[in-house]
Amino acid sequence: MLSPHEIATLMLVNSNEHRLESLDPDVLALRHYELVEVRDRGGAAALQISARGRDLLKRLGMDAAR
Structure with missing residues (x-):
């Protein structure tokens, strides 16, 4: 079960409007649940x-089309 902070962090990752640290505890939890990935973008x-x-955001009724 995700915490409200983890759900909010997932929404931030989806929006790409905020830069998040990959070692943030909420980001680490999302990585553990395989909800976010770290990708190499130009080094x-x-x-x-x-x-x-x-898929999780869609089931929660949130726009996840990115």
Whole structure:
């Protein structure tokens, strides 16, 4: 079960409007649940929502189309 902070962090990763640290405790939890991934973008690591994360947001009724 995700905490409200973890759900909010998942929404932030999906929006790509905020830069989040990959070692943030909420981000680490989302990575553990395979809801977000760290991707290499031009030599820099970036967080990206996974297919599983997009599916969860859809089931919660949140726009996850990215």
